[in-house]
Structures are given as structure tokens and as C-alpha cells.
Amino acid sequence: MNPPPAPSSWRVESSQSGDLELALAGDWTTDSPAQADPKQALTEIRRHRESRRLRLTAPELGRWDSVLMIFLITVIDACRDDRREVDTLALPAGIRALLELAYAVPERAGARRGKIGSPWLANLGKSALRLWDDAKAFTGFLGEAALSFATLATGRARFRKIDLWLNIQECGPSAVPIVTLISLLVGLILAFVGAVQLALFGAQIYIADLVALGMLREMGALMTAIIMAGRTGAAFAAQLGTMNVNQEISALRVMGFAPLEFLVLPRMLALILVMPVLCLYANLLGIIGGGMITIGFFDVSVTQYLNRTQEAAHLTDLAVGLAKCTVFGVLIAIAGCMRGMQCGRSASAVGDAATSAVVTSIVLIVVSDSIITLICDRLGI
């Protein structure tokens, strides 16, 4: 629809009065084929050392947009640095108004800052300090959470009971499909890994021991915890983080609710109540999964498998697994809620909160799992 843009051009000449004149012509738009370089114009201007005034004119100016403006601003800035006066009166009114606007608010002193880059040693130190701060924050949050549990015990904790049920629904029944799939497959994998070795000795019947002990003591709890960290821990962090962004948490504080009681307590409670149940379910599914392989591929009858499982697994093993899982539940809930409450006020901060909730939970789960296993070993449980 528009005619093709005429190339932008400029020329510098001295007028009779001794002033320098920079005349602009052609189209100065973003889609012009060739863009004029202000540096060339400046070299040309600086060659005329004697004249102290530069007059800007636009005798044959066609269409123009920001491209012209940045050319002019670069020239004007440089001329001011050279203490050369710039006269814009001959420019069209629109350009003059825009220039005025651009120079209307002077840069606030101290506002500008460069890209922040620090040496790697400083970064290393900073992350070490951050680790320490994190540890302090975690301990603090743990303490506050414990206090809110104390209020709960005295029956004075204020939160909506419906929130607790909603959270239980969200953590428990909604997670059943994924827990089913994962634990069944983990049981299956355990059976296969053991079977390949045990079949060499004709000791296939002991696959049942391996699966039962493996699931009850370790894998059931661990897999449930990892699923819940990814599913629920991240959700807690994102929910609370978004509430923080929307100032909902501030609103609760102002209304006299302790966010820790109102938001964190029902979430922690829900997760702690639900985790052992899910773990129990995962154990069962794992044993079924292992049974499918043992019975289907390794000549063991259903009765044999069940008998062997019964003999191998004791109630203590189940209790250790459930205890672990409860601990994991507490850790996931704390990590998720803490990261959510610490969240900054932007979209990317919510993403960071969810990520770091999952990372923190998984680290805590694995570390605490090793510690508990060590303790059990020492105590001979």
C-alpha cells in the first residue's frame, strides 16, 4: 500500500552565519533498506571545529519513526558532550515534541547500573552463605510449624476444616493412580533384578523375600515420597507462592490469621495423615507386582509366594517403612510450604519456588532415609 521507502540521507554544511547545518531527507523508518549511521554524521560535524552551533533541519523529510529519533538523540547527546549548541527549531513540531519528552525527565542520579557480574569465587562464597541461610530458614520454619502443631493440640489452631479435607482429597485419592502404576512397576523390577541372580542357584522362591523386604522397608516409602514431592510438594509451593504474589497472605495476616496455622497446618496435616496410607497401598501393589513375575515366569505357585512373603516380612519391617514415610511426609510438607511462603512477587519466582521445593524435598528425603537406615542398622531393628 505504501510506496517503497526512499533511502534516508543527511548532509552537513556550514551556512553563511557560520552555523553548522545538519539536513535530513528521505524516509527514516524501521523498514528502510539502509540505515544511516550517526557516527559518520558525528565525524563530519566534528571536522568543523570552529562552529559552536548545530542547526537541525529536515527540508525533504519523508516518513519517519523511532529510527530517526535515535539518530537525532545520538547526535544531540554527542554535541552536548562537545559543548556544541543544538538548535532544533527548524524541525517539524512532532519531532520537537518527542525530543522534548525524551529529555523532559533527566536520568535519576544513581539509577543506572550495569549488568551485574561477579567473579566465580564471590559467587561460590555467596552460594555457601545461601546454604547457611537456607538451613537457618528451614530450622526456623520447622520450629514455627512445631509451635502451630502445639496450638493444634490445645485445640486453638484456626483454620477451616474444609481446607483440611480438600487437601486430603488432593494429596490422597488423587494420587492413587500414579502410586499404583509406579509401585506395581517397582515391585516388578525388584523381582526381575533378584530373579536373574537367584535363578542361577535354583533359589527362585527367595524372590519373595527380596520383594517383600525391599518394598516394605525401603522402596514403598521412598517411591511414595518421591511421587508426593513432585506432585504435592510442588503444588504446595506454587499455591502458596501465587497467594503471596496476589497479596492473599498479607490479607490473611491483616485479618488476624496466622498464615502458618491457616495455610500451612492443614497442608502438613493432610500430607502426614495420607502418606502412611499411600505407603501401605504402595507396599501391597509392589508385592503384587513382584508376585506377577515370580509366579508367571519362575515356577513358583501362588501359595508358595504368599507363604514365603509371610515368613520373610515381619511387622517391624512394615513399621519401619511406615515410620520413614511419615518422616518423609513431614519433610515434603515443610519444604513445599516453606518455599511457597518465601516466594518472591513475580511469575518467575513462583516457578523457582516450585522447583526448589521439589529439589529440597528430594534431597531431604534421601538424606533422612540414609540416616534412618543407619540408625535401624545400629539398633538392630
Added chain:
Amino acid sequence: MGEPIITVDQLTMAYGDFLIQRDLNFTINRGDIFIIMGGSGCGKSTLLMHLIGLQKPARGEILYGSRSLWKTNAEERQRIMRRIGVLFQSGALLSSMTLAENVALPIAEFTALSRTQIRRIVSYKLALVGLAGFEDYYPSEISGGMQKRAGLARAMALDPEILYFDEPSAGLDPISAKLLDDLIHSLRDSLGATIVMVTHELPSIFAIGTNSVFLDPETKTAIAAGPPRQLLAESKDPKVIRFLTRDDGSAEAAPGSDTAIAAGVTP
């Protein structure tokens, strides 16, 4: 004023079966500062969403020049959308980018300019809205008013012909709101842009509005249109008068009150 740049023809807006506004007809001319006003919940922002092509009309047409925004292919619509800039209510800056990156985003995407030129344009746009030197700040580090102005810088990045504003002065103090009004006014004058504004700030409406449409939530259609001052002076509709006088019962509170009294407006 200039020739019609946007024509809204028999536009009906609805969410599913829920009718928002029906049979809207108005024209926005080149160089106008066009105000979309009305009480809360009347569909002002929904109308804006329709005008900028984020929502499809239930019925009717929106014409940019002589081209329909909706009865055309996606490519053509994209070309029309490139001619417009939008300032959303809270700025809608991308929080993971600095102000400079936010403003540079559309420029780098849609033009073939060099990096130096883009950097200069970004600094120039930020200077226009009074944010010189704030290139490397993240949106979360500056105040709400500054975020809004940075959003304006981004909306202007590609030198759009039409600038849309959604409640530009909401959440600003009176002085900042006045400065923003002045900025909008001088942008219109110097860029030759057309401005479409959703607002219910009476001072802004009277100070800079050159044309307007008044949406009514009860009858679900436009009940008045025209320059705001003229509406105040000549409208006989009690709803319009109550809105434009802040329900004071008289026209005293609003500028141009003498003409309102002369025209015999009664509460």
C-alpha cells in the same frame, strides 16, 4: 478529525450464552483519543479484548480501515495486530526479563535493526516515559507506576498507529495520573497516533478525551456516544449524567459545569 480508522459494526459480545453487550456501533477516527467508559462490570475491558483481537465477537464486525479483523486469515490479522500497541492494566511486563529486554522483545522479533540500534531505541522509549537509566531493572524492582510506564514503553516499541490503554491511571496518584494523561496527549500529537482508552477516571476523560462511547450494564448496549464534554452538556440520560458528575446531583464537580448548567441539566 481524520478518516475512520476503526469501525465497530453491530458488535455483540458474549461469553457462551452470557450476553455482555449487544449491537454496538461506533467509529474511531485517526488522531482521536477515544474513551470507552461505563460502570464496573459493563464490559469495557471485554470490548477492549475484542478490539485488540484477543476475543472473537459473537456477532458483528470490527473493521480496521476497510479490513475486517475477524473475517480474514490469521496472517492478515497478525498484520493488523502489528499496527497496534496495548498497555495492560498492570503493565503486564514479563517478570523474568529486564525493562530493556521487555521493550526490545517486539523490536528484535519484528524488525531487522542492528543490536546497537535496538539498544538506542529501547533507551529512547524508556526516556520518553521518564525511565531513563532503568534499562537493567527487573519489573519486580520498580514501583507500580513505573511498571505501568515501562509497559507503555513496550506498547510503543514498534511505533504503532493505534495505542490501547486499559485503565491507565488506575492505581496511580493524582499527579502521576495527570503526568500520564499529558504523556498520552503529547504522544498523540507528536506521533500522530490514535488512542483508545478504557477508563472511568473523570479528570482524564474530560482532560484528554475527544470522543467516547458509554456502555450500560443494564440495557447491555451503548446508551451514549460523542465527545465527553458534549455528553455532559447535552445528554438527557440520567445514567450518563450521574456517571459524569460522580452522582453529585449537579454538574458542579465536573469541568465545563457552566455549559452543563446552561444546557439545563437537572439531577
